[in-house]
């Protein structure tokens with residue numbers, strides 16, 4: 001029978017491409033307090049600061065390149081015979097740069113702006129690779145209410161119905177480079193497990209949700225993931241069973 005794979009990625013998969021992870025020891029994200037640049041309140045207080053913060057990251061996307069972990073997932077998606085769903089918490093476009101299609105960006109995307117509903121906008125989403133022009137009007141409703149299409153703290157993650165549908169029929173759930181402290185993503189492993197999926201994490205070290213994984217593979221994802229994908233595509237579930245046994249956390 002063909003098996004369904006659901007993959008969840010976090011900041012760790014992009015670390016080897018040079019994009020800093022969120023939870024550094026300083027508690028700052030790219031030298032800013034999370035409350036200032038990752039909340040609706042921060043945006044209300046100082047929209048220019050928030051715009052410039054995301055502009056900087058968006059422009060940086062032109063300089064960063066996908067690493068072997070992103071490329072391995074594209075290879076898996078293209079060659080796996082069963083279902084394949086890639087959910088990311090990352091707002092960068094490295095999965096897309098690696099050739100992945102239909103990526104579910106549950107925390108939004110740097111390459112998009114949205115007409116801000118909470119201020120009276122229409123919710124229309126536009127694509128951009130440039131710095132945001134605050135005077136740009138929404139092409140759909142004409143209001144000047146475009147904001148970064150990022151899910152801030154306190155806002156609802158995107159595409160949750162679709163993600164839950166895929167988790168409910170998952171046979172294998174793989175989490176890569178996420179600390180497992182931000183919900184709802186941190187709860188996906190439990191949902192997949194309840195659905196009967198095998199669960200596997202890739203990280204530098206055991207994550208906060210390690211207790212819900214059948215097995216863990218620890219090391220830089222750019223090294224560990226390509227090997228895993230090669231084995232899985234070569235020997236299928238026989239390979240997976242061996243990996244789960246050898247790296248068992250149970």
Ligand code: APR
Pocket residue numbers: 009010011012013015016021022023024089090107176177178179180181182202203204205207219220221222
């Ligand atoms: N290979 C594998 N894992 C790695 C690597 C690597 N090369 N480098 C770092 N990691 C792991 C770290 O050990 C850590 O567990 O990646 C994880 C990164 O954790 P976070 O910085 O907390 O990122 P993430 O889990 O994606 O954060 C979730 O929090 O701030 C919000 O919205 C933001 O989407 C983000 C969410």
